[in-house]
Amino acid sequence: MLEINNLHAELEEDSEVKILKGLSLTINPGEVHAIMGPNGSGKSTLSYVLSGRDGYEVTEGGATLDGADLLDMEPEERAAAGLFLAFQYPVEIPGVGNMTFLRTAVNAQRKARGEEELSAGEFLKLVRAKAKELQIDADMLKRPVNVGFSGGEKKRNEILQMAMLEPKMCILDETDSGLDVDAMKLVSDGVNALRDAGRSFLIITHYQRLLNHIKPDVVHIMSDGRIIKTGGPELALEVEENGYTDLLAEAAT
Amino acid sequence: MMPRAKLVQQKRDAAAAWLDAHALPEGGVWATKARKAAEARLREMGMPSKRDEYWRYSDPRRLTDAAAQSASVIDTGDAQPLFDQVDRVKLVFVDGAFDAAASDAPELAGVEICQLGDAARSDLHWAQDVYGVLEARGQTPVARPLASLNTAFATAGLLIRVTGQVQRPLALIYRRSSETADALMHHVIRLDAGAELTLLEDGPVAARYNQVTEIDLGDGARLHHIRAQGRDHERVGATHLFARLGAKAQLKSFTLSANGALTRNEAVIWLDGSEGTAHIAGACVGDGAFHHDDTVFVNHAAPRCESRQVYKKVLRHGAVGVFQGKILVDQIAQLTDGYQISQSLLLDEDAQFLAKPELEIYADDVKCSHGSTSGEIDANQFFYLRARGVPKAQARMLLVLAFLAEALDEIEDDTLAADLRDHLEAWLSRRA
Ligand SMILES: Nc1ncnc2c1ncn2[C@@H]1O[C@H](COP(=O)(O)OP(=O)(O)O)[C@@H](O)[C@H]1O
Numbered sequence: 274m275l276e277i278n279n280l281h282a283e284l285e286e287d288s289e290v291k292i293l294k295g296l297s298l299t300i301n302p303g304e305v306h307a308i309m310g311p312n313g314s315g316k317s318t319l320s321y322v323l324s325g326r327d328g329y330e331v332t333e334g335g336a337t338l339d340g341a342d343l344l345d346m347e348p349e350e351r352a353a354a355g356l357f358l359a360f361q362y363p364v365e366i367p368g369v370g371n372m373t374f375l376r377t378a379v380n381a382q383r384k385a386r387g388e389e390e391l392s393a394g395e396f397l398k399l400v401r402a403k404a405k406e407l408q409i410d411a412d413m414l415k416r417p418v419n420v421g422f423s424g425g426e427k428k429r430n431e432i433l434q435m436a437m438l439e440p441k442m443c444i445l446d447e448t449d450s451g452l453d454v455d456a457m458k459l460v461s462d463g464v465n466a467l468r469d470a471g472r473s474f475l476i477i478t479h480y481q482r483l484l485n486h487i488k489p490d491v492v493h494i495m496s497d498g499r500i501i502k503t504g505g506p507e508l509a510l511e512v513e514e515n516g517y518t519d520l521l522a523e524a525a526t
Numbered sequence: 527m528m529p530r531a532k533l534v535q536q537k538r539d540a541a542a543a544w545l546d547a548h549a550l551p552e553g554g555v556w557a558t559k560a561r562k563a564a565e566a567r568l569r570e571m572g573m574p575s576k577r578d579e580y581w582r583y584s585d586p587r588r589l590t591d592a593a594a595q596s597a598s599v600i601d602t603g604d605a606q607p608l609f610d611q612v613d614r615v616k617l618v619f620v621d622g623a624f625d626a627a628a629s630d631a632p633e634l635a636g637v638e639i640c641q642l643g644d645a646a647r648s649d650l651h652w653a654q655d656v657y658g659v660l661e662a663r664g665q666t667p668v669a670r671p672l673a674s675l676n677t678a679f680a681t682a683g684l685l686i687r688v689t690g691q692v693q694r695p696l697a698l699i700y701r702r703s704s705e706t707a708d709a710l711m712h713h714v715i716r717l718d719a720g721a722e723l724t725l726l727e728d729g730p731v732a733a734r735y736n737q738v739t740e741i742d743l744g745d746g747a748r749l750h751h752i753r754a755q756g757r758d759h760e761r762v763g764a765t766h767l768f769a770r771l772g773a774k775a776q777l778k779s780f781t782l783s784a785n786g787a788l789t790r791n792e793a794v795i796w797l798d799g800s801e802g803t804a805h806i807a808g809a810c811v812g813d814g815a816f817h818h819d820d821t822v823f824v825n826h827a828a829p830r831c832e833s834r835q836v837y838k839k840v841l842r843h844g845a846v847g848v849f850q851g852k853i854l855v856d857q858i859a860q861l862t863d864g865y866q867i868s869q870s871l872l873l874d875e876d877a878q879f880l881a882k883p884e885l886e887i888y889a890d891d892v893k894c895s896h897g898s899t900s901g902e903i904d905a906n907q908f909f910y911l912r913a914r915g916v917p918k919a920q921a922r923m924l925l926v927l928a929f930l931a932e933a934l935d936e937i938e939d940d941t942l943a944a945d946l947r948d949h950l951e952a953w954l955s956r957r958a
């Protein structure tokens with residue numbers, strides 16, 4: 274599904290700032306991978322480079338989605354190809370209604386894939402059903418995108434978008450941060466409901482907490498722009514108990 | 527720098543030259559009196575000049591030249607006209623002249639309507655208390671010579687008097703057929719105490735036009751005014767809206783401008799009675815050879831009034847936007863609530879926004895705020911939309927419409943607002 278090979282990236286405006294330093298990773302269809310790592314290790318940068326945000330320069334290596342060169346595509350093409358990023362910091366867009374935003378996105382992707390656009394009625398039915406599962410009320414759908422949403426509401430709104438867009442490769446960047454226990458459960462249930470043999474997840478998180486709800490197949494530890502260790506779910510527990518210090522020291526030797 | 531005396535002389539010479547070339551229209555007693563007084567004002571003030579402080583950001587030359595430059599007439603194809611689904615009484619002007627055949631019977635409007643040309647021939651008319659009177663008042667603190675010129679020479683326009691609450695909106699529709707028509711249009715709108723009217727205006731009056739609208743709102747009267755200035759490219763126009771509000775009167779005025787080579791929209795509003803409300807807003811989108819100037823003066827002359835000015839401009843490819851806005855609060859106008867915001871969204875580096883927001887306050891217990899910003903499309907918002915699969919052009923359009931939304935939100939009637947928004951979206955997507 275997603276194959277990242279020796280990826281190197283630096284800041285476009287300052288080539289001295291090298292962030293990704295040879296990162297490799299393969300996620301097969303249906304798998305859930307987690308990436309854990311200390312702050313500043315480059316996790317969000319990885320998610321941005323994969324989704325096509327400006328400001329980063331890839332100097333070496335690459336990434337493919339189902340064999341197609343991701344880095345060669347515009348962000349909207351990557352989305353239409355099935356890539357989805359749940360943002361660490363969802364963006365507020367005053368003046369654009371959440372509903373309008375969702376419908377525009379869903380139909381733009383369908384159009385790009387040569388599928389029929391959803392009618393207003395079909396869309397409404399779908400969005401209401403999915404919003405209900407995430408306990409997103411009608412008012413939140415009517416308001417401008419993320420404006421005045423609490424931290425938890427913003428994260429739930431990201432998962433709603435994911436549920437509506439039905440991507441095949443989902444990247445979740447610290448979707449658990451700022452969530453209380455109930456919201457964490459809602460979000461995890463939302464993610465688990467989407468788990469499917471044809472869909473893969475890359476879950477970026479700081480804490481093991483979320484991984485109790487969304488069971489990963491593979492756990493990677495990232496530090497200073499690289500994966501320094503890969504293992505099973507037990508690796509996350511190890512981090513939870515001992516922190517990163519031992520793992521980092523081990524990698525350094 | 528040119529000495530002031532010399533500038534004044536040049537301006538007066540220009541006015542004299544114009545006056546020599548044009549004869550005042552014939553008319554009855556009241557109109558002749560108003561026209562002569564306006565002519566004298568123009569002679570005294572002179573024509574506007576680029577060197578005037580008040581015309582610092584906009585060159586008036588194309589408005590004052592002896593003849594209008596030619597402006598092609600846009601072919602709107604089979605596009606649905608604005609406000610088409612609204613049950614309204616239509617009064618149509620072509621190149622600034624009334625077209626009775628294309629209009630509904632004015633009686634349908636349930637208000638008193640007469641043509642300026644007809645009324646000016648009689649010796650007495652109710653409009654004499656307003657015609658040229660508000661315009662003359664609007665000559666201080668700054669001179670607005672184009673408006674005096676209009677009062678002196680206009681023969682087209684409507685005198686509208688409303689005594690009750692009118693349900694159906696009155697729509698003034700301006701169509702063009704000539705590439706060189708040079709039109710003067712002067713409307714007077716008087717709402718008696720407690721009266722209500724929705725007034726719609728659609729289209730540019732002519733290739734070049736100078737329009738004055740004088741609005742007199744009695745106590746508790748409410749006027750809802752929505753104007754769209756068409757989307758012809760080369761036309762130039764100057765409009766003045768002079769409005770006085772009695773106690774508890776309400777004026778809500780919104781203007782949408784797209785294209786047009788040069789537009790100067792002036793609004794002068796006096797809140798003369800306590801607890802009056804004046805909301806004036808504008809949204810404009812300009813591309814290329816486009817210069818749009820909103821110049822607004824709101825005078826709080828009575829206590830406990832509220833005023834809002836909300837102006838939004840989207841500019842690209844060298845388009846220029848200007849906002850000059852002033853709130854003047856007289857000493858008597860305690861508990862004034864005044865708000866002014868002017869913002870521009872610059873879609874590239876060639877576009878330009880010039881703003882001069884001013885507050886002048888003589889009362890001590892007031893709440894007044896103003897702000898002016900100019901910025902570009904927010905990169906985070908743009909990326910967020912694209913990361914969800916929205917293509918670039920569509921993402922930009924969504925953000926442009928979002929930016930304009932605050933001005934469109936000033937329109938009270940949701941149907942009319944949605945109609946304007948849909949048209950705007952169609953116009954923008956044509957040029958995306
Ligand atoms: N746009 C940027 N400008 C400056 N520094 C950046 C930028 N993006 C990332 N960095 C730097 O790159 C490093 C990795 O950041 P990030 O990817 O956000 O890490 P993480 O998500 O793992 O906390 C940090 O040192 C951060 O300061």
Ligand SMILES: [Mg+2]
Nearest residue numbers: 316317361447
């Ligand atoms: Mg991060």
